Amino acid sequence: MAGNANPTSGRRRDSAWYASGTKAQPDEKTPLLLAMLSPEERARHATIRSIHQRQEFLQAHAMLRFLLSAHAGCRPEDLRFGREHNGKPVLLGPQCNPPLTFNLAHCHLFSACAVARGLQLGIDVEPARRQISPLVAQRYLSAEEWAHCETLEFRDRSAAWVSLWTLKESFVKCCGDGLARDLREVSFLKDRSGLRSFLPLSVLGFDWGDWRFYSGRLMDSYLYAVTLRLTAKQYVRLSLHDFRGL
DSSP, X not given: OXXXXXXXXXXXXXXXXXXXXXXXXXXXXXXXXXXXXXXXXXXXXXXXXOHXXXXXXXXXXXXXXXXXXXXXXXXXXXXXXXEOTTSOEEEEESOOSSXXXXXXXXXXXXXXXXXXXXXXXEEEEEETTOOOOHHHHHHHOOHHHHHXXXXXXXXXXXXXXXXXXXXXXXXXXXXXXXXXXXXXXOOEEEETTEEEEOOOHHHHOSOGXXXXXXXXXXXXXXXXXXXXXXXXXXXXXXXXXXXXXX
């Protein structure tokens, strides 16, 4: 899997990001992963009929608890969760300063997780070979993005559409308002200096410099995107780790 992304400039902050993923396969680690879950999560796990979806749920939530407990200094099973007014999951305990934030993503037997300290975040993953029709792409691409994709070879357009969708999904998950937002209001284009955005400031009402975006591949078969909203000028590092080796 990929290594570290380049840090942004500014004041260093004691925070770390992790994006971890694993193929969902029942194995000898299943009892260990089940022990990390809460009684409610184990009950929910038992009600999932599909073997693959059940294992995906288990590995995703065990991965989340493992990463959060490593930062919080507690056992994975001691973590307590709740939800914000918009339904977004939050960590209730133990209390950390700065508070730990997290986000999960699932797709096609693959799970990914991002964890940070005191920062708003979102993550999304999609199959790299996912096919998106032009009619669907036009529903979420901005005029600038569509024009850019039209300059690509036909065989490369679908991959570009998936990459942009992943970025936008991570952005709306970071915002916490789901897909109620018109995704055509947000534009992502890459140039030699990295990822640039042409988001009108009037849409969100805050400085666009507060945001950082990362994207790439995981296990060669999946595209990931991570969105981070900074609260001040901060030094941020993105680290990618394979949960299967833990």
